Amino acid sequence: METYRFKRKNAMPLSRAIQEYLREARLTSGLNTRLIFSAWDEVSGAGPFTIKRFFRSGTLYITLNSSVVREQLKPRKQLLKDKLNERLSGDEMFSQDDRNASWVEDIVLK
Numbered sequence: 285m286e287t288y289r290f291k292r293k294n295a296m297p298l299s300r301a302i303q304e305y306l307r308e309a310r311l312t313s314g315l316n317t318r319l320i321f322s323a324w325d326e327v328s329g330a331g332p333f334t335i336k337r338f339f340r341s342g343t344l345y346i347t348l349n350s351s352v353v354r355e356q357l358k359p360r361k362q363l364l365k366d367k368l369n370e371r372l373s374g375d376e377m378f379s380q381d382d383r384n385a386s387w388v389e390d391i392v393l394k
Contacts, residue, residue, distance in 0.1 A: 299376055307379065316385035319378050320344060323371045328364055330357060342389035344368075354393050361391045 306312050317339050324344065325331030336347035348354045357364065368388045372378045380386060 303377070303379065312379040312382045313384040315377065316379055316382055319372060319375055320368065320385070320388060323368050323375075327367045327371055328357060339385060339388075342387060343392060344388050344390070345392045345394065347394045357393055361393070365389075365391055 306315060320339055321337045324337065324346065325334070330346075330348060330353050333348050333350045333353045334346060335349050336345075338345040348357075365388050372387070373380070
C-alpha cells in the first residue's frame, strides 16, 4: 500500500481561504449586505418593526411599520451608524474592501 504525503506549499488559514473563495466567486457584496441587515437587527433593536431593508452605496434604507419607533431612532442615527460599523469590523466574514457593499455611511429611516 502506498502512502502519500501532501506538501504545504501554500498553506493558509481556512478563514482566509473562504474569504478568497467568496471574493473570486463574487459573493462578497451579497454576504456583506446580509451581515449589515443582521447587524441592524442586533444594534437597533428594531428588527421586529422593520418591514424593508435596502443597502446601496453606503446608505442603509430602513422602512419601519411604527412611526413611534422611527421617531425614537432618528436622533440616534449617528450612534447607530457607529455601532453598526463597529459590529461589522469585528466580524471576520465581512469583506472591508468590497466597493459595492462596505461600510454604512448613512441611515435613512422611512
